[in-house]
Amino acid sequence: MTDVSDGRIPLLRTEALWSGYGTRGVLADVSIAIHKGEVVAVVGHNGAGKSTLLKSLFGLATIHSGRIVLDGMLVAKPTPLNSLKAGIVYLPQRKQVFPELSIKENLALVAQRLPKHDRSDRMNHVATIFPVLRQRWNQEAGSLSGGERQMLGLGLAMIMSPRLLLLDEPSLGLAPDLVVRVLEKARDLAQGYGVAVVVVEHKVKKVLAIADCAYVLRNGRVTFGSRASDLMDEATLLTAYL
Numbered sequence: 496m497t498d499v500s501d502g503r504i505p506l507l508r509t510e511a512l513w514s515g516y517g518t519r520g521v522l523a524d525v526s527i528a529i530h531k532g533e534v535v536a537v538v539g540h541n542g543a544g545k546s547t548l549l550k551s552l553f554g555l556a557t558i559h560s561g562r563i564v565l566d567g568m569l570v571a572k573p574t575p576l577n578s579l580k581a582g583i584v585y586l587p588q589r590k591q592v593f594p595e596l597s598i599k600e601n602l603a604l605v606a607q608r609l610p611k612h613d614r615s616d617r618m619n620h621v622a623t624i625f626p627v628l629r630q631r632w633n634q635e636a637g638s639l640s641g642g643e644r645q646m647l648g649l650g651l652a653m654i655m656s657p658r659l660l661l662l663d664e665p666s667l668g669l670a671p672d673l674v675v676r677v678l679e680k681a682r683d684l685a686q687g688y689g690v691a692v693v694v695v696e697h698k699v700k701k702v703l704a705i706a707d708c709a710y711v712l713r714n715g716r717v718t719f720g721s722r723a724s725d726l727m728d729e730a731t732l733l734t735a736y737l
């Protein structure tokens with residue numbers, strides 16, 4: 496297995512993480528590293544534990560043993576509130592946007608959590624990152640296309656100035672060209688804004704094309720971890736999958 500860190504200090508890493516739900520175990524001995532400004536792809540079959548990995552990092556699963564290290568410091572027990580405070584934002588598989596509210600109102604709602612003087616700056620910043628949202632600023636979120644809605648999901652996450660973005664299948668249900676657009680946007684957030692992005696994705700080839708490094712999960716275990724360029728080699732990938 497390639498060392499994905501190349502000697503750099505990761506923003507977040509797990510060491511021999513075992514986790515699940517209550518007493519039920521899902522992840523087994525998972526060690527991964529996530530670096531600032533990079534996209535980490537997580538791929539694997541249905542039920543492999545991809546979503547559980549994101550939930551474990553955010554604080555929505557039960558940690559049984561192992562360590563989560565953020566900024567070189569041990570996170571005793573992640574909770575969603577502490578994760579948000581630390582700049583970790585999680586977008587679940589079915590994201591919640593308020594369909595009756597406009598794009599602007601959706602963003603304003605999340606911006607309520609920010610100090611008052613920061614709110615309009617952050618909203619403008621998000622509108623700059625996502626021109627498509629600015630174009631539809633006053634349109635109801637419920638009337639957006641699938642791709643636009645995903646952009647709104649990413650925009651809502653970016654309001655919080657995240658350092659680490661956990662995206663669970665952002666391309667679910669999108670047409671192929673929109674899948675590419677959403678994934679390229681995720682890459683832009685990493686390269687342009689220094690966010691560390693973890694993307695769970697079933698469109699394996701497409702996500703490897705934008706990822707800096709990738710992990711294959713199988714039955715809760717990492718069966719392969721590598722710089723994505725190495726994983727692009729199809730034979731290698733197939734071996735990891737099978």
Ligand SMILES: Nc1ncnc2c1ncn2[C@@H]1O[C@H](COP(=O)(O)OP(=O)(O)O)[C@@H](O)[C@H]1O
Nearest residue numbers: 516519521539540541542543544545546547548
């Ligand atoms: N809330 C939960 N409670 C108990 N088991 C769960 C829960 N969520 C997922 N699981 C189980 O954990 C395993 C991994 O699920 P998941 O992480 O969602 O896989 P993936 O995202 O790779 O499809 C599955 O066997 C699933 O049934």
Ligand SMILES: [Mg+2]
Nearest residue numbers: 545546547588
């Ligand atoms: Mg899942």
